[in-house]
Amino acid sequence: QQQVKQSPQSLIVQKGGISIINCAYENTAFDYFPWYQQFPGKGPALLIAIRPDVSEKKEGRFTISFNKSAKQFSLHIMDSQPGDSATYFCAASKAAGNKLTFGGGTRVLVKP
Amino acid sequence: GAGVSQSPSNKVTEKGKDVELRCDPISGHTALYWYRQSLGQGLEFLIYFQGNSAPDKSGLPSDRFSAERTGGSVSTLTIQRTQQEDSAVYLCASSSPGSDTQYFGPGTRLTVL
Numbered sequence: 001q002q003q004v005k006q007s008p009q010s011l012i013v014q015k016g017g018i019s020i021i022n023c024a025y026e027n028t029a030f031d032y033f034p035w036y037q038q039f040p041g042k043g044p045a046l047l048i049a050i051r052p053d054v055s056e057k058k059e060g061r062f063t064i065s066f067n068k069s070a071k072q073f074s075l076h077i078m079d080s081q082p083g084d085s086a087t088y089f090c091a092a093s094k095a096a097g098n099k100l101t102f103g104g105g106t107r108v109l110v111k112p
Numbered sequence: 113g114a115g116v117s118q119s120p121s122n123k124v125t126e127k128g129k130d131v132e133l134r135c136d137p138i139s140g141h142t143a144l145y146w147y148r149q150s151l152g153q154g155l156e157f158l159i160y161f162q163g164n165s166a167p168d169k170s171g172l173p174s175d176r177f178s179a180e181r182t183g184g185s186v187s188t189l190t191i192q193r194t195q196q197e198d199s200a201v202y203l204c205a206s207s208s209p210g211s212d213t214q215y216f217g218p219g220t221r222l223t224v225l
Contacts, residue, residue: 043218099157100157
């Protein structure tokens with residue numbers, strides 16, 4: 001039973017391009033949706049997060065779009081850089097400080 | 113400041129042996145989480161400690177897995193009678209009171225031969 005589905009599994013983008021990763025969730029009790037970035041050999045690190053009362057949140061080159069009615073949210077990485085090459089995970093939880101349910105991850109490769 | 117630390121960074125054990133994995137959360141963080149990251153299952157929740165409350169053990173895959181948190185700080189995850197399917201990276205995270213953000217450690221890579 002996969003409560004958070006993430007796509008695509010992998011993504012190759014040219015430097016300067018836009019990376020788009022999509023997630024869909026099933027549990028309407030989820031109310032916190034973070035994105036984590038993970039480099040090889042490291043633990044995941046919070047990139048950006050959103051709550052359902054907001055449809056979009058932008059931090060630098062990273063934007064989350066949220067569609068509550070469709071139960072979907074996405075991460076857009078603008079002006080992708082080789083240093084953005086990493087695995088990205090979407091996640092969801094029912095309340096602040098609660099356990100996270102993760103998507104399957106997307107491996108992003110930015111070609112110079 | 114210091115982040116979440118985990119030890120050992122790598123552990124190789126034989127099937128049937130017991131292992132203990134340690135997590136030192138960020139000072140002052142009252143919540144502590146254990147997750148497991150494996151190729152087949154992705155990142156999955158194991159157990160969650162919040163202050164003095166009873167832990168949420170709903171993610172533990174079997175009774176071979178247990179965890180404790182001493183003095184509201186350091187936590188140990190114990191796996192008894194390890195099996196090959198236990199091979200994974202075990203990640204610990206902590207968060208401060210009232211915060212959504214979970215800070216992850218580098219993980220312990222467990223290999224069961």
